[in-house]
Amino acid sequence: MELTVESLIGELGLKLVSGQDSAQTHVRWVHSTELPDPTPWLKGGELLLTTGIQLTGPKLQRDFIQRLADNDIAGLGFGTGFAHKRVPAALVTAAGKRSFPVFEVPYELPFIAVTERAFAQLLDERYELLQRTMVGDVLAEALSGHLYPEDLQARLRPFGIGEQVAVLAFRPEDPGAAALSVERILEREHVGNLVAVRAGLLCAVVDARSADPVALARMIRNELIPRFGEMHASASRPAATHSLRMSFHEARCALEAVRLRNGDAPEVASHEDLGAFQLLLSLQDEDALSSYCRSVLGPLEQGEGEYGDELVRSLDVFIENNGHWEKAAAALYCHRHTLRYRIRRIEQLTGRDFSNARDRIEFWLALRGRELAR
Secondary structure (H helix, E strand, C coil), rough: CCCCCCHHHHHHCCCEECCCHCCEECCCCEEEECCCCCCHHHCCCEEEEECCCCCCHHHHHHHHHHHHHHHHCCCCCCCCCCCCCCHHHHHHHHHCCCCCCCEEEEECCCCHHHHHHHHHHHHHHHHHHHHHHHHHHHHHHHCCCCCCCCHHHHHHHHHCCCCCEEEEEEECHHHHHHHHHHHHHHHHHCCCEEEEEEEEEEEEEEEEECCCCHHHHHHHHHHHHHCCCCCCEEEEEEEHHHHHHCCCCCHHHHHHHHHHCCCCCEEEEEEHHHHCCCHHHHHCHHHHHHHHHHHHHHHHHHHHHHHHHHHHHHHHHHHCCCCHHHHHHHCCCHHHHHHHHHHHHHHHHHHHCEEEEEEEHHHHHHHHHHHCCC
């Protein structure tokens, strides 16, 4: 659970006196201070605790809040019963104008109790991040294709995954933030799982004996949308554990295929939506696939240095938008004349012609194969 001003005061039974709309800001650390301007020693994201001994008048109180808000401080806990019987009105008014979180810390609650509770949450947060990193490493190793079947099975067994697996993939705006929610849903449904972010996607390797992968992905998607926004989802077919890498690419390609369908995508994509991706997935020799992609895209990546990446991206967007100059330029945030220059440069470097259907198809296959071969 991420430490925020809201989560901290909720645990302590305290209430905000201002800044309710900003109380979900992440708290990086907690400091106590009695300086009228502590900001030179802060980095931003801190929660400050003060008794306001130095804040003896309205102007000092207003200036104090302005400095904190201007330096991205997460919030302020104001201790009463010392220099001030209550949180000063001028300070509350200034905080309200900046939507800056302020809460009262009564005399009976020592600052050490606030910091201990905050540090406990921060420790849990760091532990959760460490776990997420370790799980991501397990998935990366499992997808490497370098493990023997029995070794792969041994890596997945601690996660409750048996001899049949499926991969669910989601494309939320913030995959990392949604990962814990996916884990909790799967645990609630008693489905063995390994959840991690991979290739920019939120992926869940699940024990396929527990539930239908498409139905499971649909249920998870529906629960995620209210909190994380609209998103595409996909699911691979159940397969033997040693085929995990292929299952991952099947889910990933299904997600990519429906992304290109301009609004008529199903709630959850599956192998039935793969289309031409089925041809790419049928290539078992990754070296051969990489070689083909290099033969088509290599002149862009090697001949133009860092600008080559921009050419490849422009090529991808141009093809996705069916060669529509205005739409592609808008998606790339560039002028259509700039895009025309880039496409001409691509033709010059590769010796291919966008008016030729065969060349357009080869570009598309190389771009999609490049994703699979990464």
